[in-house]
Each structure stands twice: as C-alpha cells, then as structure tokens.
Amino acid sequence: MVLTASKAAKRIGRQTVVFPTRPRIVSVASVVGRMEADGPLGGLFDEAIEDNLMGQKSWEQAEVKLLERAMRLSLAKAALKPTDLDLIISGDLLNQIAASSFAGRTLDRPFFGIFGACSAWTEAMTLGAMMVDAGFAFRVGVAVSSHHETAERQFRYPIELGHQRPPTATWTVTGAGAGIIAAEGDGPRITHATPGRLVDMGVKDPFDLGSAMAPAAADTIEAHLRDTGRTPEDYDRIVTGDLGEAGKAIATDLLMEVGFNVEPVFDDCGTMMFDSRRQDVHCGGSGCACSAAVFSAALFRDLVEGRVKRLLLVSTGAMFSPTTYQQGESIPGIAYAVAIESPKPAEQGGVG
Amino acid sequence: MVLTASKAAKRIGRQTVVFPTRPRIVSVASVVGRMEADGPLGGLFDEAIEDNLMGQKSWEQAEVKLLERAMRLSLAKAALKPTDLDLIISGDLLNQIAASSFAGRTLDRPFFGIFGACSAWTEAMTLGAMMVDAGFAFRVGVAVSSHHETAERQFRYPIELGHQRPPTATWTVTGAGAGIIAAEGDGPRITHATPGRLVDMGVKDPFDLGSAMAPAAADTIEAHLRDTGRTPEDYDRIVTGDLGEAGKAIATDLLMEVGFNVEPVFDDCGTMMFDSRRQDVHCGGSGCACSAAVFSAALFRDLVEGRVKRLLLVSTGAMFSPTTYQQGESIPGIAYAVAIESPKPAEQGGVG
Numbered sequence: 011m012v013l014t015a016s017k018a019a020k021r022i023g024r025q026t027v028v029f030p031t032r033p034r035i036v037s038v039a040s041v042v043g044r045m046e047a048d049g050p051l052g053g054l055f056d057e058a059i060e061d062n063l064m065g066q067k068s069w070e071q072a073e074v075k076l077l078e079r080a081m082r083l084s085l086a087k088a089a090l091k092p093t094d095l096d097l098i099i100s101g102d103l104l105n106q107i108a109a110s111s112f113a114g115r116t117l118d119r120p121f122f123g124i125f126g127a128c129s130a131w132t133e134a135m136t137l138g139a140m141m142v143d144a145g146f147a148f149r150v151g152v153a154v155s156s157h158h159e160t161a162e163r164q165f166r167y168p169i170e171l172g173h174q175r176p177p178t179a180t181w182t183v184t185g186a187g188a189g190i191i192a193a194e195g196d197g198p199r200i201t202h203a204t205p206g207r208l209v210d211m212g213v214k215d216p217f218d219l220g221s222a223m224a225p226a227a228a229d230t231i232e233a234h235l236r237d238t239g240r241t242p243e244d245y246d247r248i249v250t251g252d253l254g255e256a257g258k259a260i261a262t263d264l265l266m267e268v269g270f271n272v273e274p275v276f277d278d279c280g281t282m283m284f285d286s287r288r289q290d291v292h293c294g295g296s297g298c299a300c301s302a303a304v305f306s307a308a309l310f311r312d313l314v315e316g317r318v319k320r321l322l323l324v325s326t327g328a329m330f331s332p333t334t335y336q337q338g339e340s341i342p343g344i345a346y347a348v349a350i351e352s353p354k355p356a357e358q359g360g361v362g
Numbered sequence: 363m364v365l366t367a368s369k370a371a372k373r374i375g376r377q378t379v380v381f382p383t384r385p386r387i388v389s390v391a392s393v394v395g396r397m398e399a400d401g402p403l404g405g406l407f408d409e410a411i412e413d414n415l416m417g418q419k420s421w422e423q424a425e426v427k428l429l430e431r432a433m434r435l436s437l438a439k440a441a442l443k444p445t446d447l448d449l450i451i452s453g454d455l456l457n458q459i460a461a462s463s464f465a466g467r468t469l470d471r472p473f474f475g476i477f478g479a480c481s482a483w484t485e486a487m488t489l490g491a492m493m494v495d496a497g498f499a500f501r502v503g504v505a506v507s508s509h510h511e512t513a514e515r516q517f518r519y520p521i522e523l524g525h526q527r528p529p530t531a532t533w534t535v536t537g538a539g540a541g542i543i544a545a546e547g548d549g550p551r552i553t554h555a556t557p558g559r560l561v562d563m564g565v566k567d568p569f570d571l572g573s574a575m576a577p578a579a580a581d582t583i584e585a586h587l588r589d590t591g592r593t594p595e596d597y598d599r600i601v602t603g604d605l606g607e608a609g610k611a612i613a614t615d616l617l618m619e620v621g622f623n624v625e626p627v628f629d630d631c632g633t634m635m636f637d638s639r640r641q642d643v644h645c646g647g648s649g650c651a652c653s654a655a656v657f658s659a660a661l662f663r664d665l666v667e668g669r670v671k672r673l674l675l676v677s678t679g680a681m682f683s684p685t686t687y688q689q690g691e692s693i694p695g696i697a698y699a700v701a702i703e704s705p706k707p708a709e710q711g712g713v714g
Contacts, residue, residue: 016448018545019497025448025472027498068689096368096377097557104683105457107477111681115560115694120377122485122557123681123696125459125477133474137489144496145371146379164685193370205449205474208467329463329475331456333516337420342467344475 023237026204033142036195037088038306043184049284054307069159077113077155080186092117096147101130102155129327130154131302132346136203138191155186156297178218180254181291187302198313202349204234210342219328220257226343228264234347242272246318251301251325252280254293279304301325316354375589378556385494388547389440390658395536401636406659421511429465429507432538444469448499453482454507481679482506483654484698488555490543507538508649530570532606533643539654550665554701556586562694571680572609578695580616586699594624598670603653603677604632606645631656653677668706
C-alpha cells in the first residue's frame with residue numbers, strides 16, 4: 011500500500027478527507043416500490059408507490075418521477091424550495107444518468123451529474139460535503155435512484171423474458187433517496203469521507219456483483235480506518251451499500267485478513283432492505299437507491315435519535331458495462347465511505 | 363431569473379463559485395485520432411494515433427487506451443507519478459463511463475466518476491478546482507475521452523451501416539484530454555466556475571445536438587457574466603465546447619437577446635477542431651474530447667504564452683439518452699463555464 015503524504019490541508023493518510031465544519035444533513039427523504047415497502051424497513055420509508063410504473067408509459071419515466079418525488083420531499087420536509095439549494099448532485103444507473111438529468115431539469119438548479127453505479131449515494135454525499143464545507147455552497151441537494159425493471163433490461167435481461175436468476179444475484183431496489191447537506195441547521199454531521207479506488211479482482215459475472223464490489227468495499231474501509239487511526243469499535247455501525255449476503259461475507263473476511271474485525275458492527279443495506287427468506291431476492295437488495303433509501307429511512311433516524319452515535323456508510327458500486335462485459339472485460343468495483351455523527355450529544359457525537 | 367442570495371462564502375450571484383487560491387493547471391495532454399490530427403490544430407496535439415482501433419479488438423478498448431495514454435502523458439509532462447495525484451475525476455460518453463473506469467483502474471488513485479456528456483471536461487475542472495482550492499487535494503487529475511466509432515454505434519448508428527448524416531450533425535472527436543490541477547506550481551490559474559443548469563428547449567433530434575446545447579451554453583455564459591459583473595470584453599476568448607457552426611450561431615443570438623455581444627471574442631472548439639470545408643464533418647467536432655483536446659493543445663498554450671490573458675471555457679453537453687429519445691423525450695443540455703487566467707503577468711493575469 012502506498013501512503014501518499016499529500017500537502018493538502020484537509021486530507022489525512024492515503025485517501026481520506028476531513029470536514030472541519032462538519033456539514034449537516036438537514037433533511038432526507040425516501041420513496042420506494044411496493045416490494046421494498048413490504049420488507050423489514052417498510053414502515054420507515056416516507057412514501058411507497060402502488061406499482062412500479064407509477065402511471066407512466068415506461069419504467070424509465072417512472073424512475074424519473076420517483077427521483078423527482080424524493081428530491082421534492084426532501085425539500086418539503088425541511089420547508090425549503092428548490093431555489094434554496096445552491097447545487098444539486100445526482101446520479102443513477104440509467105445510461106446517460108437519464109433519471110437524474112430529467113428529474114434535475116424540473117428543479118432548475120446548477121447540476122452536477124455523477125456516475126458511480128450503486129455507489130452514487132455516498133459519492134454524492136462526499137462531493138456535497140466538500141462543497142458545503144469549503145463554502146462553495148450553503149445547501150446542496152443530493153439524490154439518487156434505481157428501478158428494478160429499468161436496471162434488469164439495461165444490464166441483464168428484460169423481466170418479460172422470465173430469465174432465472176442465480177443464487178448470487180441481488181434485486182435492484184426500486185426507489186429513490188434524496189438529502190440536503192447544509193452549512194447550518196439541525197441534523198447528523200459529516201466528519202470525514204474516504205473516496206474509493208477502482209478495485210478489480212477479475213469478477214466477470216453480472217449476476218454476482220456482490221463479489222465484484224466486496225474487495226472495493228474492504229479496500230475503502232481499510233483505508234478509512236488506517237487514515238483516521240480508528241478501529242471498527244470506534245463506529246456503532248459500519249454499513250455497506252449493496253454487497254448482499256455473499257459480498258458481505260467476502261468483505262468481512264477480507265477485512266479480517268488485514269487485521270480489522272468489523273463483524274460486530276457490520277451490516278449491509280442490501281441485506282437490511284429485504285427479508286431474503288420471505289422475499290424472493292436471493293442475496294439481497296442492490297442499486298443506487300438501496301443505500302440511499304435505507305440510510306434515509308432507518309440509519310438517519312438512528313443518528314438523529316442517538317441510537318447510533320457514529321456511522322460509517324459505504325455505498326458500493328460495480329462499474330458493470332454490458333458492452334465491455336460482452337467483450338470479455340471484468341467488472342471494477344468502487345466504494346465511497348462517509349463518516350457521520352449523531353447530533354446528540356450536541357457537538358460531540360462521538361462514541362464514548 | 364431567480365437570483366439566489368446564497369450564504370456560502372465562495373459563491374457570487376446566481377450560480378458562480380470563486381476560487382480564492384486560484385488553483386493552477388500545471389499540466390495538460392492531448393491524444394487524438396488521425397482525422398483530428400489532419401485538422402487545423404493538428405500540429406499542436408501531443409500525440410496522434412495511427413488508426414482509431416489502436417491495435418485493440420474493439421473501439422471501446424481503444425478508447426480506454428486513448429484515455430489512459432492522455433492521463434499518463436499529463437503526468438509525464440509534469441514529471442509526476444500517479445501516486446502524486448490525490449484524486450482523479452474522469453468522465454466519457456460510454457455507458458457506465460466505461461473508458462473512465464477502466465483507464466482510471468490502471469492509475470490506482472481515489473476516483474470520482476462523472477457524467478455530463480460532452481460537458482465533462484469543464485465539469486471535471488470545476489470539481490477539481492473546488493477540491494484543490496478547499497484543501498481536499500493537493501493535485502487532482504482530470505481526464506475525459508470520446509471516440510467517433512464508439513459514440514456513433516451507441517448513440518446513433520454503427521458506422522458500418524453507412525447511415526447518411528444530415529447537415530446539422532457533428533463529428534464526435536476521437537481523442538482524450540487530461541490535466542493536472544494543483545495548489546502549487548506553474549500554469550494558468552482557475553479563478554471562477556459557473557456550473558450550469560439543465561436547460562431543455564424541446565430539441566429531439568440526435569443529429570442536431572448543437573441546437574440542444576446552445577440554450578444551455580447561453581444560459582451559463584449569461585449567468586457567469588451577470589454573477590461576476592463582467593462583460594464579454596473582459597475576456598480575450600469565450601470558447602464553448604462542441605456547439606458546432608449551427609449551435610454557435612444560436613448561442614450568439616441568444617446572448618445578444620439578453621444584452622451580451624460575445625461575437626468578437628466567441629469561438630467553439632467544435633468549429634476549431636476541423637476544417638469543415640475540407641473535412642467531411644458537417645457542423646464541426648463534438649464529444650468530451652473536443653473541448654478537452656482543443657484546450658490542452660491550443661488554448662492552454664495561448665494562456666501560458668500570454669496571447670490569451672483571460673479565457674472563459676464552456677464545455678457543453680447534451681444529456682442525450684437513446685432510450686428516452688425512443689420514448690419521445692427531448693434532450694436537455696448543460697454547460698459548465700470555467701474562467702482561466704494567464705500566468706503572465708505573474709499574479710495579475712487580467713486583461714487591461
């Protein structure tokens with residue numbers, strides 16, 4: 011491992027940035043599909059849609075509506091208007107991030123489009139926290155979406171084909187999450203971020219993206235812990251994005267091999283989203299909306315109410331391209347870690 | 363127009379951010395295809411490839427090589443190693459930004475993937491300047507690519523079909539541009555950035571993206587001038603990314619309508635890249651690499667040598683999705699403006 015000695019003031023260790031002003035997450039919102047609402051966290055989401063088409067003519071149009079609804083709901087919950095946002099950062103899984111650009115268009119704010127596959131949620135939070143901390147923006151809207159039917163037909167097989175899914179497959183979450191990061195206001199505080207490297211262990215199976223992402227998740231978590239000098243015990247929860255059961259086990263093993271036992275505090279939004287014994291999702295949930303909706307519905311609440319004092323949220327992405335896959339290429343993974351502290355007790359928020 | 367009074371310290375007017383430390387562009391590199399090398403700027407590019415396949419088995423693999431070569435060349439020209447970069451920000455036109463993720467993988471640095479279509483170059487520069495100015499990074503690599511054959515088959519028709527192109531069509535540049543933005547060193551200075559809004563005037567023709575992007579370019583340039591209190595005369599050059607002949611004329615007219623006569627200083631990288639009378643490119647060049655390569659080969663040199671004291675570079679993107687287009691949707695445009703000053707005279711750099 012190369013330990014770069016950067017001369018940047020707000021940077022520690024190999025790849026972690028620190029936010030001296032500790033930007034606030036002043037609002038979050040989640041909108042999910044019926045299947046997600048039927049899962050263990052069902053009662054916690056802000057809204058559940060009746061059917062995944064949402065009265066639109068295409069799944070893609072429905073995903074735009076989902077994302078726009080989450081964006082507007084995050085504003086409404088904070089009693090803010092779109093013009094109260096200086097910037098929007100948004101990403102999704104559709105080619106050309108079509109959901110983000112069409113939903114973003116309706117809010118009419120300066121817009122940064124990102125692509126980090128399913129890691130987009132914490133990629134957006136990292137960039138948003140940077141902009142707020144540095145004074146480039148007072149409030150930044152961050153928003154991501156995914157949609158089971160749009161993802162299946164773009165990345166694997168249209169659901170109409172009834173293709174059988176292997177046990178390592180995950181279920182792309184239909185939903186959207188949105189949040190507002192601000193320099194003032196109440197809410198959990200973002201203290202650090204560790205943007206990930208592209209890690210590729212040669213996985214080529216689009217039905218096993220958990221295995222493609224697990225090494226990236228482990229790499230980012232290890233970098234974060236080494237850079238900050240922290241141990242897993244310094245966190246009440248370390249939660250990855252959408253590794254699923256298989257990927258979560260791999261990441262746990264990889265971290266154990268480098269001396270970090272994360273198991274007591276480790277969880278994965280993909281395994282939290284669905285009840286895999288009752289719901290036919292195989293390894294769990296995936297998609298940009300998986301970590302965004304689980305964070306917005308459940309983890310954010312845990313932070314606000316003080317049940318979790320310090321969280322490391324690590325959305326995970328598989329940079330899976332059907333084109334390069336068909337050309338024999340493997341699937342690089344990436345993960346962005348964001349450290350978030352409870353607003354209780356007031357300014358400390360750290361674990362004891 | 364809504365003028366937001368943001369409370370953010372490094373923000374002025376509606377949507378412009380200022381960089382008090384004026385980050386340096388310490389290195390740039392450009393690699394282009396044979397057709398680009400045959401254009402008016404041919405002698406200025408760092409490298410020209412012999413054929414667009416570059417000895418690879420697919421156009422996409424060739425694009426990865428192009429981008430990686432530009433990244434490594436920008437490092438070599440500054441006598442830096444990949445580990446000297448704190449972060450890489452990269453985007454391209456391929457679905458899932460496949461060129462960026464595979465090229466970025468080889469450099470093994472923390473990575474932010476972006477998607478702004480052909481506006482990716484100044485989107486990346488804006489984010490890079492923010493990170494360097496704020497102290498989140500000491501050096502940031504920014505890099506984008508495009509490739510005629512990968513773009514045509516993904517967005518329109520595979521070139522093997524011999525589809526006839528209408529007069530409003532532009533020619534996607536085969537090439538890549540890369541740069542290094544740093545807190546120290548010699549080079550042109552980035553003083554402001556104006557990230558764009560998604561502007562959609564209802565254009566639905568994938569062979570007329572200049573018309574789709576022109577309103578976005580005009581919107582961002584207008585916002586930049588109003589936010590900074592500057593006039594077009596304060597710039598030696600205002601240069602858009604890839605509007606082409608048709609889009610450039612529309613943007614000029616739109617800016618005239620709101621009181622800004624940019625014509626004396628206005629140009630477009632798409633019209634600079636090719637000789638449209640001699641080369642069969644219709645309205646000019648386009649693609650992420652268009653503004654990146656023209657900037658890296660020509661405009662950067664003009665700044666360094668003092669021929670241009672102050673440049674407003676405005677890469678332009680059409681958020682064109684074949685899927686949503688087939689569903690009847692229009693094509694939103696976006697543009698990011700970056701103000702860059704010559705390092706001569708030493709610390710002033712402004713026009714007289």
